[in-house]
Amino acid sequence: MLNPQYQGKQWYLAYCKPKEEQxxxxxxxxxxxxxYYPSVVVEKMRRGKRVSVEEPLFPGYLFVQxxxxxxxxxxLSSTRGISKxxxxxxxxxxxxxxxxxxxxxxxxDSDEARELLNQQPKPGQKVEITEGPFQxxxxxxxxxxxxxxxxxxxxxxxxxxxxxxxxxSLSFKS
Numbered sequence: 001m002l003n004p005q006y007q008g009k010q011w012y013l014a015y016c017k018p019k020e021e022q023x024x025x026x027x028x029x030x031x032x033x034x035x036y037y038p039s040v041v042v043e044k045m046r047r048g049k050r051v052s053v054e055e056p057l058f059p060g061y062l063f064v065q066x067x068x069x070x071x072x073x074x075x076l077s078s079t080r081g082i083s084k085x086x087x088x089x090x091x092x093x094x095x096x097x098x099x100x101x102x103x104x105x106x107x108x109d110s111d112e113a114r115e116l117l118n119q120q121p122k123p124g125q126k127v128e129i130t131e132g133p134f135q136x137x138x139x140x141x142x143x144x145x146x147x148x149x150x151x152x153x154x155x156x157x158x159x160x161x162x163x164x165x166x167x168x169s170l171s172f173k174s
Contacts, residue, residue: 008067009034011096013086014076021062024081028064031079033071036063038104043144050144057108063101068093121170127152131169139163 014035016024021037028035038057043050064085066076073093077085087093121127121141129137129152139152145164152170153160 008069009065010067011036011098011101012064012066012076012093013096014062014064014082015084015086016060016062016081017083018060020081021056021060022081024062024079027080028062028076031075033076033079034065036065036101036105038063038108040108045144057104063096065101121150128171129154129165129169130171132165134163134165135169139165 014024025035025037039054040057041052041054044053045051046053062082064076073085076082085093123141123143125141127139127141127150129135129139134154137154139154140160142151142153142162145151149164150167150170152163152165154163155161
């Protein structure tokens with residue numbers, strides 16, 4: 001866990017080389033430098049099955065806590081996996097408010113955050129289509145249709161017909 005009580009330490013934002021956020025974090029840890037790489041668990045379709053996958057909240061970025069009077073900015077910038085630090089100029093990096101980092105840490109592992117991210121209807125649950133050509137029609141959730149769409153049954157001419165609808169066009173019913 002991160003220790004935000006250090007007086008001279010500030011949080012900075014590092015831009016990492018493509019897909020090397022985890023590598024940069026490991027190399028910073030090896031140097032005794034604290035870093036924070038927020039991630040979220042999301043549900044995705046893999047080989048036709050819905051699986052939970054951990055993904056970065058900010059792909060390509062890593063928060064680094066350091067005292068620039070004790071650790072050279074050159075040392076931080078040359079850490080494997082880090083491309084550059086975000087700021088204006090070579091040695092003037094933007095300071096990230098500590099309260100923002102602490103707030104992200106608090107909410108990252110909360111049940112509330114997990115529930116919001118994984119809010120998916122269960123098969124057989126009633127939903128309402130709120131946009132598009134089927135707007136206002138009640139339907140029954142069947143299954144996910146990729147990452148952004150859902151398969152639903154709607155009543156059309158006294159017959160249940162499957163349709164694929166954008167997830168943003170759905171409202172869940174209890």
